[in-house]
Amino acid sequence: xxxxxxxxxxxxxxxxxxxxxxxxxxxxxxxxxxxxxxxxxxxxxxxxxxxxxxxxxxxxxxxxxxxxxxxxxxxxxxxx
Amino acid sequence: xxxxxxxxxxxxxxxxxxxxxxxxxxxxxxxxxxxxxxxxxxxxxxxxxxxxxxxxxxxxxxxxxxxxxxxxxxxxxxxxxxxxxxxxxxxxxxxxxxxxxxxxxxxxxxxxxxxxxxxxxxxxxxxxxxxxxxxxxxxxxxxxxxxxxxxxxxxxxxxxxxxxxxxxxxxxxxxxxxxxxxxxxxxxxxxxxxxxxxxxxxxxxxxxxxxxxxxxxxxxxxxxxxxxxxxxxxxxxxxxxxxxxxxxxxxxxxxxxxxxxxxxxxxxxxxxx
Numbered sequence: 470x471x472x473x474x475x476x477x478x479x480x481x482x483x484x485x486x487x488x489x490x491x492x493x494x495x496x497x498x499x500x501x502x503x504x505x506x507x508x509x510x511x512x513x514x515x516x517x518x519x520x521x522x523x524x525x526x527x528x529x530x531x532x533x534x535x536x537x538x539x540x541x542x543x544x545x546x547x548x549x
Numbered sequence: 550x551x552x553x554x555x556x557x558x559x560x561x562x563x564x565x566x567x568x569x570x571x572x573x574x575x576x577x578x579x580x581x582x583x584x585x586x587x588x589x590x591x592x593x594x595x596x597x598x599x600x601x602x603x604x605x606x607x608x609x610x611x612x613x614x615x616x617x618x619x620x621x622x623x624x625x626x627x628x629x630x631x632x633x634x635x636x637x638x639x640x641x642x643x644x645x646x647x648x649x650x651x652x653x654x655x656x657x658x659x660x661x662x663x664x665x666x667x668x669x670x671x672x673x674x675x676x677x678x679x680x681x682x683x684x685x686x687x688x689x690x691x692x693x694x695x696x697x698x699x700x701x702x703x704x705x706x707x708x709x710x711x712x713x714x715x716x717x718x719x720x721x722x723x724x725x726x727x728x729x730x731x732x733x734x735x736x737x738x739x740x741x742x743x744x745x746x747x748x749x750x751x752x753x754x755x756x757x758x759x760x761x762x763x764x765x766x767x768x769x770x771x772x773x774x775x776x777x778x779x780x781x782x783x784x785x786x787x788x789x790x791x792x793x794x795x796x797x798x799x800x801x802x803x804x805x806x807x808x809x810x811x812x813x814x815x816x817x818x819x820x821x822x
Contacts, residue, residue: 487563487567488559488560488563490567491559491563491566491567492559494566494567494572494573495554495559495566495573498572498573498574522567525569526569
């Protein structure tokens with residue numbers, strides 16, 4: 470499987486809801502449609518909430534994966 | 550280059566940023582916007598409170614009155630320790646304490662023909678919460694001549710009224726004079742000093758004015774243009790009636806006769822609270 474090419478990365482370790490989504494959204498707003506954002510999370514509820522809110526805004530969630538002990542990556546492509 | 554929010558701003562405006570219709574871009578619009586509120590009283594208090602909370606970056610307030618005990622039943626920007634202080638000063642203190650992002654410009658003066666255009670010209674949206682007809686007509690005409698959207702509300706006893714005149718689009722929007730061609734004769738419409746007023750009616754209508762202003766700035770939803778919303782506090786009922794552009798309107802009709810500002814006699818129909 471080929472790696473998804475990521476345009477920007479946002480380390481949100483230590484952040485909780487709703488600021489994980491708020492900060493992801495603010496970065497995504499500055500990106501171009503088609504570009505990909507990787508968000509790093511260590512707060513479990515955000516692993517569900519960030520993708521859910523991103524989808525509600527019409528963005529494409531490409532991948533959600535656990536990458537370590539209590540550590541996750543959410544990869545989102547900006548649609549609009 | 551996009552706007553850089555501070556950590557505090559991200560927290561403060563997070564509930565706005567989460568909204569798809571607002572987002573960081575909308576919040577940036579709010580922070581860059583300029584709103585003028587005429588009167589820091591029963592309508593202006595809640596309107597100003599919410600505009601400042603929302604992060605409207607520049608807020609102008611026009612009022613020449615001082616805080617009186619009789620104001621405190623509804624004018625929630627002020628408080629007992631501010632009695633005797635100019636209302637604009639009291640309002641500025643409250644708003645700056647709520648949100649340091651807001652630049653509050655205090656116009657501690659009576660609005661008149663000579664200063665109204667100068668006061669209004671730099672703002673994006675004007676809210677009228679004044680308590681007398683000469684001011685209402687003057688502010689309306691000035692907004693009309695300067696192409697500024699005007700959110701107008703009025704309150705008396707248990708009733709409130711609200712409408713938006715969008716003078717950026719004069720072809721579509723009726724004007725205040727389509728509704729009231731000229732001030733009523735003195736004494737016909739009682740003041741709230743004479744007739745009384747349930748304080749919370751100002752809270753409801755002033756808050757709706759702020760809602761209209763935020764929508765205009767964000768360019769979302771439908772502004773209340775060509776519609777008059779009437780609130781009845783006793784029945785807890787909102788009714789909306791259509792407002793039509795009057796072809797014979799002295800200001801915006803086919804043959805307008807009002808081509809410059811008119812100052813009506815303050816003495817004859819001044820309503821003081």
